Amino acid sequence: MADHTPSRRYSAFAIAREALRMHTGWKRAWAKATPKDRYKVVVVGAGGHGLATAYYLGKNFGIRDVAIIEKGWLGGGNTGRNTTIIRSNYLQDPSAAIYEKSRSLYETLSQELNYNIMFSPRGLIMLAQTEHEVRGYKRTAHANYLQGVATEWIDRDRVKKLCPIMNIDGPRYPVLGGLYQARGGTARHDAVAWGYARACSDMGMDIIQNCEVTGIETVDGHVTSVSTSKGNIGCEKLALVVAGHSSQLAGMAGFRMPIESVALQALVSEPIKPCMDVVVMANTVHGYLSQSDKGEMVIGGGTDGFNNFTQRGSWHHIEETVRALVETFPMLSRLKMLRQWGGIVDMTGDRSPILSTTPVGGIFVNCGWGTGGFKAIPGSGWAMAELIAKGTPGPLSAEFGLNRFREGRFIDESVAAGVAH
Numbered sequence: 001m002a003d004h005t006p007s008r009r010y011s012a013f014a015i016a017r018e019a020l021r022m023h024t025g026w027k028r029a030w031a032k033a034t035p036k037d038r039y040k041v042v043v044v045g046a047g048g049h050g051l052a053t054a055y056y057l058g059k060n061f062g063i064r065d066v067a068i069i070e071k072g073w074l075g076g077g078n079t080g081r082n083t084t085i086i087r088s089n090y091l092q093d094p095s096a097a098i099y100e101k102s103r104s105l106y107e108t109l110s111q112e113l114n115y116n117i118m119f120s121p122r123g124l125i126m127l128a129q130t131e132h133e134v135r136g137y138k139r140t141a142h143a144n145y146l147q148g149v150a151t152e153w154i155d156r157d158r159v160k161k162l163c164p165i166m167n168i169d170g171p172r173y174p175v176l177g178g179l180y181q182a183r184g185g186t187a188r189h190d191a192v193a194w195g196y197a198r199a200c201s202d203m204g205m206d207i208i209q210n211c212e213v214t215g216i217e218t219v220d221g222h223v224t225s226v227s228t229s230k231g232n233i234g235c236e237k238l239a240l241v242v243a244g245h246s247s248q249l250a251g252m253a254g255f256r257m258p259i260e261s262v263a264l265q266a267l268v269s270e271p272i273k274p275c276m277d278v279v280v281m282a283n284t285v286h287g288y289l290s291q292s293d294k295g296e297m298v299i300g301g302g303t304d305g306f307n308n309f310t311q312r313g314s315w316h317h318i319e320e321t322v323r324a325l326v327e328t329f330p331m332l333s334r335l336k337m338l339r340q341w342g343g344i345v346d347m348t349g350d351r352s353p354i355l356s357t358t359p360v361g362g363i364f365v366n367c368g369w370g371t372g373g374f375k376a377i378p379g380s381g382w383a384m385a386e387l388i389a390k391g392t393p394g395p396l397s398a399e400f401g402l403n404r405f406r407e408g409r410f411i412d413e414s415v416a417a418g419v420a421h
């Protein structure tokens, strides 16, 4: 039996007390669990979205007979591989609603989980480097005003003031202004997964790692159990929250998903002194960067141009991404790049997520966050928990159903945002 006795609160007092007894009093942040025969809800995927879904099922709906099943290690998918950008400056109303809910939950998530997720609302600028982008971002600023999302259009001098290392007079793509979200920023990605995991475990939920789902059993069109590498696990409801593997899991249950899986890559430089305290996205040239607390420049680019399931970086990506950014950030030319990696992201045609019931009774899907789902973790978990608990979508998820692809009700963020991270 897993040890689900509630964790002691993390506090300055607890650290001092443990320091005096050689840190022997801490218990594991989450319990090591072996699967039971049956759960009310099984969540597949212990990434941020799966864990947040489980957390809000327990917190908002009192559903605690939950297992979260993970084929690798908790947070080892895209959740632990992203560049941690948080923003809610989307154009379409349904997107702004769910991303702003998420951003606002991030504001107090450390206190709520009693786990420091290092939320840093340092401000985020999306650079306008063409006249088309100027028009587009002014339009988004107006839309955000109507949606109650605090963003503003800023001129190029303000951009330079906020980020002095930038060259705003580049010959190809001069900076013409930007869309600024002062409460956008970053958080520590692993800590978000770890914080939710600790809270789920404290509520009595089982987190089962190294356990791959290999089949889904149904009777009369309703889910009954999942086959896993640790045996068969029965369930009343099943949530598939597996990002780039959504099509495979849906295939096991006998339906298809409008998802393409591609690798998205990122890289970090050697650590340098603090030089940049905002997040900057340059969407025309397609690169974005921020500086981590360790001093590394965290740099992201675009997705691979072909479908694949690799979780590695590739040489040409370093060159392409840095080449795109170096005109606006000439200091990058002096930096050594330390590490690069990739994650398998789940792309929909309209670049908006799917939170939905499915053709199989009792199965729900949460996917399609593509290159930009880290910022959505709390809001997505909140909305998904409501969908699973009630069986019908609530206001945050209503527009994100699978049927929008059949009915042509796309929530087009691809053209609107240019980039979705």
Ligand SMILES: Cc1cc2nc3c(=O)[nH]c(=O)nc-3n(C[C@H](O)[C@H](O)[C@H](O)COP(=O)(O)OP(=O)(O)OC[C@H]3O[C@@H](n4cnc5c(N)ncnc54)[C@H](O)[C@@H]3O)c2cc1C
Pocket: 044, 045, 046, 047, 048, 049, 050, 069, 070, 071, 072, 073, 074, 075, 076, 077, 078, 079, 080, 081, 082, 083, 084, 085, 086, 211, 212, 213, 214, 241, 242, 243, 244, 245, 249, 264, 265, 266, 300, 341, 342, 343, 344, 345, 367, 369, 370, 371, 372, 373, 374, 375, 376, 421
């Ligand atoms: C390089 C990169 C940069 C990014 N930058 C940003 C950014 O700056 N801001 C932002 O908002 N988003 C960003 N993203 C996107 C973001 O990381 C994802 O949208 C988000 O993490 C998705 O979370 P998830 O929980 O849905 O998926 P994941 O974290 O991938 O979790 C899914 C889990 O399901 C598990 N799984 C799969 N198949 C099975 C199976 N058969 N059985 C059991 N378990 C299974 C996987 O092992 C995985 O752990 C980036 C992504 C990448 C790759």
